[in-house]
Amino acid sequence: MSLIKPISGADDRVPLAQALPLRSPFTLNVFPTNACNFKCSYCAHSLHTDVLEKTYGLDKQYMSVDTMALVIEQSKSFEPYKLLSFMGHGEPLLCRDLPKMAAMAAEAGIAQRIEIITNASLLTHTCSDALIDAGITNLRVSLQGLDADAYRKTSGAALDFKEFMEQLSYFYRKKKPGMGLFVKILDVSLSAGNEEVFYKMFDAISDRMYIERVQPVYHAVSVSGGSRTECHDRYGNTHPPRKVCPLTFFSLAVWPNGEVQPCDAIYRPCLLGNVKETTLPEMWQGETLRQFRLQHLSGGKEKLAGCTVCCAPDDVSHPLDVLDDQAEALAERFLAKLL
Numbered sequence: 532m533s534l535i536k537p538i539s540g541a542d543d544r545v546p547l548a549q550a551l552p553l554r555s556p557f558t559l560n561v562f563p564t565n566a567c568n569f570k571c572s573y574c575a576h577s578l579h580t581d582v583l584e585k586t587y588g589l590d591k592q593y594m595s596v597d598t599m600a601l602v603i604e605q606s607k608s609f610e611p612y613k614l615l616s617f618m619g620h621g622e623p624l625l626c627r628d629l630p631k632m633a634a635m636a637a638e639a640g641i642a643q644r645i646e647i648i649t650n651a652s653l654l655t656h657t658c659s660d661a662l663i664d665a666g667i668t669n670l671r672v673s674l675q676g677l678d679a680d681a682y683r684k685t686s687g688a689a690l691d692f693k694e695f696m697e698q699l700s701y702f703y704r705k706k707k708p709g710m711g712l713f714v715k716i717l718d719v720s721l722s723a724g725n726e727e728v729f730y731k732m733f734d735a736i737s738d739r740m741y742i743e744r745v746q747p748v749y750h751a752v753s754v755s756g757g758s759r760t761e762c763h764d765r766y767g768n769t770h771p772p773r774k775v776c777p778l779t780f781f782s783l784a785v786w787p788n789g790e791v792q793p794c795d796a797i798y799r800p801c802l803l804g805n806v807k808e809t810t811l812p813e814m815w816q817g818e819t820l821r822q823f824r825l826q827h828l829s830g831g832k833e834k835l836a837g838c839t840v841c842c843a844p845d846d847v848s849h850p851l852d853v854l855d856d857q858a859e860a861l862a863e864r865f866l867a868k869l870l
Contacts, residue, residue, distance in 0.1 A: 533737045535730065537766045538671060538713055544849060547777055548857040552864055555609035556815060558782040559642070560795040561602065562619030563626035565787055566591035569650055569686040571675060573719060575620060575749040575797060586751050587797050589620060592787035598806065599632040602785055605811040606641040615642035619786075620797050624653040630661035637666030644668045650675065651699060652690055659702040668709060670702060674716040677728060685720050696736075703736045711738040719745045719754070741766070749797065750840040764846050770853075773844040775827045777852035779820070783811060793820055798837030821865055828854070828862040 567576045575587050583589050615636055617623045637645055646669035675685040682690040703712050714737045733740045743765040745754050763769045778794035785791050789806045791814050792799050801823045803814040826835060833839045
């Protein structure tokens, strides 16, 4: 029986403020590609290619195995990440080397958990076998509807929904003990009254499922159901507006070309370097990231390019990660360079 629970509800979370500053990131986000085979109405990929590249710089790059090898080697200087997530602003399964890269990471032991966030439209039995053999711990599937018509409407994709369900069922049956299949869907991708239909459809073929609220993740894309003035996250929790973004204090994101940012936002607010030239530990302990964090802690988030239009602090930040009340004390710690 599947749990109805958001993916953010990990059981091993600690209050972030108590743990800072971290000697090693908790999370490493790796972007295998910027390309996507869907054009979901709420996503940046719904924009024309020229607009997408001009506004967000997404140019359909793919990460090479050599770049991933650098990421893995440099990560060995950290304590194992709590989570290594193959994700990004594209569809990871478009990267043919993804199973190999996941296997490399698992074999190196650089993370406690390895997940892939995917629309799963390219999942086949062969792909499932390769991912399972690679040693991932979680497949996180973003659904765009409960039938082919809904997929066509939301993502512009012609999907054989019956075959799609069979592929998910295959992964669920074949996965090893300890592996999880998590399915989620946005409220705007569900017809009114179809919540129970969703839960019934996936109860027997997933370990965890949830309906999320759409959020204005991409400032150039208009969405219904959320706005910057509403203080709620995608899980339905309400809260005061957050002044400090927690993501930059516990995560790093590696783009397909090896560039590294302090979060997984599409806006790329602070270039820390490139793994081909500078190591991840050097970036994590470097002055550029420290100053970026201090700007957040001093109330300067809204003055930072990218951060000012990003809804991540109010959208995906877990309640235990909120730093606003501890900002002054944390600034003193980072000013003292206690890294």
